[in-house]
Amino acid sequence: MGNEAPSAEATTDVDFPAVQQSAEFQQLRRKHRSFVFPVLGACLVWYLAYVLLASYAHDFMSIKVAGSFNVAMLLGLLQVVTTFAVTMWYVAYANKELDPIASDIRTKIERGEEVK
């Protein structure tokens, strides 16, 4: 099968409230939320700012940067760049900070050990 995750039926006897209350799970939850909420919030504000500039700051967006390449195009391409950058940042963060805790909790539950 190549996948060690048990099926949904096998987890019915897990004490989920206890796991949820454990310090380890709370740490995972905090690390997840303290990354995704602020980062996504910042990205949405940055996108909203771009849309508002395009709608209401026509003269600013029309300033030429290089040849006929203007601020509007620069900001549009920067949106693409920040989207790529945030994607890679999240992947690095999740691999380093989230995945080890998640897999540790999973292993403990599967072995029937207590999650602390």
Add this chain to the structure above:
Amino acid sequence: MSATLLHAAAASSAPGNPWLNIGIFGAFVAVTLVIVFRASRNNKTASDYYAAGRSFTGGQNGSAIAGDYLSAASFLGIVGAIAMTGYDGFLYSIGFLVAWLVALLLVAELLRNTGKFTMADVLSFRLQQVPVRIAAAITTLVVCFFYLLAQMAGAGGLVSLLLGISDTLGQSLVITVVGALMILYVLIGGMKGTTWVQIIKAVLLIAGAGVMTVWVLAVNGFDFSRLLDSAVAASGGNAAILEPGLKYGVSDISKIDFISLGLALVLGTAALPHVLMRFYTVPTANEARKSVVWAIWLIGIFYVFTLVLGYGAAALVGPEAIAAAPGGPNSAAPLLAFALGGPFLLGLISAIAFATILAVVAGLTITAAASFAHDIYASVVKKGKPDAGAEVKVARRTVVVIGIIAILGGIGANGQNVAFLVALAFAVAASANLPTIIYSLFWKRFNTQGALWSMYGGLISAIVLIALSPVVSGSETSMLKSESIDFAIFPLSNPGIVSIPLAFLLGWIVTLVSNKREDARKQSEMEVRSLTGIGAEPPSAH
């Protein structure tokens, strides 16, 4: 390359050789059909049929997501919009891309960890099964229906452009053939077949757009600024095409309308049922994460290509020739292909455009069929205990029914102005689905009443507002095509700016006002499962 000569060729008739276009498309169909048949040998269980046995890798699924997401509207539509109205077309694509961050950060992994086949699996996990599942299935079907109708109606327009078929009967015939092919793919191939069609299409589309992009840049000495200058020159010296405002900046209403559209695009993507369902085709949450990363790279690169292609079409074909061609702005990309590589490149791009419609329609159909068979039939009608094999049988029948509805809808909507349907599908997804997805994943107190009010409130407000908007009545360009019928009391063409906050508010207020508490144990289970992946649905063992 003579612009005047091209202009004359484009204005007189559809360029290229229809038989060559059909031939290349036929080759695509033949290759994909073989793959679908080969992939369909293991399609017995619901997990095989809906989720391809959860056997795809992140890279494969990411390509399929790109194939599912980059519809004809975003290829032909955005290139055409940039060619005709300049920069504002690019604004549209940025919204489509940034939206993926919501999917990556909030939805993809948590959904893979908690659900099984459909969006409703997640939404009803810790709330009352029957009412929440029915509501989620209804919003799924509505979003899929609007999106499907837009794709099928677009197929009619493409036919006249690419195959030179201008009579209604001929176009209806082609729509029927496209619909029948789609039914065949989904019926036989299930999610596995659909996924392969989407992967092949994504590779062809992105490679084709990439070749054209390099070509356009090469023609302009790899100087983007020079390309912009020639686009301005070909547009009669109108430098405004390089700046925002030509399309969305004409009035205060149109500015707010664009903000409303942007909101729906950014918040709707992560709540589109056919996108969500793709996350179930991978074995783990980690692969779901990789899928989104792949999708973001492919989609982002593609939209940068469209910027070059749009201005390239303006420069090398010219806005006047594009406007005069059958299909209008949608013909910008095919005409650019013709200007660059002659009939063969045109045939290739045309075939890719058809493949696009086929792949997107197939993805929508399997999503709608899964939602009906799994949420309504198996979970509600049979109370979670359907007879062995009955669920997949129902799903297959639903595929045929939806396929027939899509064909009839496509023929009926052919020639109608239904371009607003794609934006509406995003607005409905953002209003009816996203608040409940986020609340049920992240807000402990959230309850059934809040979910129902939010889902139905978002769905109904989005649809009622669009019905009362200028896209349905009030002008020659609206759906009813008459100035005398005018009930457009809502000034915007995009309801998102009202319906999305409304749905979030309804979910929040109703939850706080109603005293009902949900099962706390279920909430614990959902939160632990969503973040750790314990008990996630495993891949099938074959």
